[in-house]
Amino acid sequence: MSVAKTLTYWYSINKRDFPWRNTSDSYKIWLSEIILQQTQIKQGLPYYEAFISHFPTIFDLAKAKESDVLKLWQGLGYYSRARNLHATAKYVVENFNGHFPNTYKELIKLKGIGDYTASAIASICFNEQTAVLDGNVYRFLSRYYGIDTPINTTTGFKTFKTLAQDILDKDNPAEHNQAIMDFGSRQCSPSSPDCSICPFNKTCVAFREGLVSTLPIKLKAKKPVKKYFNFLVFVSDSGETILEKRKEKGIWKNLYQFPLIETEKDTDLNMLKSKLKAFTLLKDLDYELTLFNDKNIVHKLSHQHLHTKFWIISIKKLPNSGIPLNRIRDFAVPVLIEKFIEDFNF
DNA sequence: AATTCGGGGGG
DNA sequence: CCCCCAGAATT
Numbered sequence: 001m002s003v004a005k006t007l008t009y010w011y012s013i014n015k016r017d018f019p020w021r022n023t024s025d026s027y028k029i030w031l032s033e034i035i036l037q038q039t040q041i042k043q044g045l046p047y048y049e050a051f052i053s054h055f056p057t058i059f060d061l062a063k064a065k066e067s068d069v070l071k072l073w074q075g076l077g078y079y080s081r082a083r084n085l086h087a088t089a090k091y092v093v094e095n096f097n098g099h100f101p102n103t104y105k106e107l108i109k110l111k112g113i114g115d116y117t118a119s120a121i122a123s124i125c126f127n128e129q130t131a132v133l134d135g136n137v138y139r140f141l142s143r144y145y146g147i148d149t150p151i152n153t154t155t156g157f158k159t160f161k162t163l164a165q166d167i168l169d170k171d172n173p174a175e176h177n178q179a180i181m182d183f184g185s186r187q188c189s190p191s192s193p194d195c196s197i198c199p200f201n202k203t204c205v206a207f208r209e210g211l212v213s214t215l216p217i218k219l220k221a222k223k224p225v226k227k228y229f230n231f232l233v234f235v236s237d238s239g240e241t242i243l244e245k246r247k248e249k250g251i252w253k254n255l256y257q258f259p260l261i262e263t264e265k266d267t268d269l270n271m272l273k274s275k276l277k278a279f280t281l282l283k284d285l286d287y288e289l290t291l292f293n294d295k296n297i298v299h300k301l302s303h304q305h306l307h308t309k310f311w312i313i314s315i316k317k318l319p320n321s322g323i324p325l326n327r328i329r330d331f332a333v334p335v336l337i338e339k340f341i342e343d344f345n346f
Numbered sequence: 347a348a349t350t351c352g353g354g355g356g357g
Numbered sequence: 358c359c360c361c362c363a364g365a366a367t368t
């Protein structure tokens with residue numbers, strides 16, 4: 001039996017039911033694929049439900065404000081996905097009357113849709129013969145064929161993409177693509193898969209040669225950089241605070257935060273006081289400065305470790321216009337800020 | 347070809 | 358502490 005037939009047979013028995021399966025609604029497939037980029041199903045599922053509930057059609061999503069889309073995306077990370085999701089919804093409504101293009105070639109032109117997502121939508125929605133290549137597929141192919149080419153290189157991508165395309169079941173690309181991903185996710189799992197019950201354990205190169213735990217090969221990422229964040233949490237007598245929008249490119253673009261002072265090294269009370277003196281807005285105002293967290297809160301991102309202090313600035317009246325504390329939950333904020341808001345309990 | 351985008355969970 | 362996750366865009 002061919003590799004593809006074994007995969008689809010396994011899938012016919014082990015298929016899980018998800019709300020984006022058993023539909024060919026390209027809006028739902030697209031939404032699920034964007035949410036699931038670099039995201040486990042368990043984490044993404046509640047967000048998918050929330051988006052479908054708030055935006056049942058692409059027209060609803062296109063009509064929304066970006067701030068509302070980001071608020072709904074809050075906590076899921078990689079926020080460019082939400083911005084691109086919204087932009088593409090508007091684009092597809094404006095240019096295609098709400099209908100997604102039905103080929104890989106046209107889909108990949110859209111913001112937020114790369115090789116994987118274009119292949120997924122084209123095959124699942126329109127039965128185009130184009131193989132998906134995600135982390136699960138890399139793992140299965142590298143183990144089954146015993147390929148030690150690093151997967152996070154240009155050569156690795158070409159090698160595995162070609163192989164995935166070669167073994168694609170041309171008669172049923174939609175089922176095949178979902179089968180190979182589900183198989184990689186659940187049977188050919190990253191750590192300690194149960195190869196004793198694997199339908200490929202007679203032919204898998206990695207199993208035969210004892211390489212299951214070493215494949216796939218991935219080049220190591222460089223170490224994350226340390227940063228020092230000081231958030232200024234203003235609290236006025238009238239119950240207002242200050243949030244600002246992050247407009248620069250970089251992390252958390254278009255999300256909100258308390259006014260931020262980033263420093264080269266860890267900051268103590270006196271250092272921060274001298275920093276605040278540079279704020280002309282605060283010059284003639286009377287305020288009390290206290291540190292909320294004695295130890296730094298370390299928020300870990302893929303490429304940055306944020307050593308964070310929250311400074312409480314109690315003040316009679318804000319230097320410029322603020323927002324009422326009971327409105328704070330209307331703004332999309334990073335998880336780091338959200339956790340503080342819950343802990344501080346204004 | 348490298349780097350940068352988040353956050354949660356497993357071992 | 359390491360790793361991985363239904364990757365894409367930018368440099």
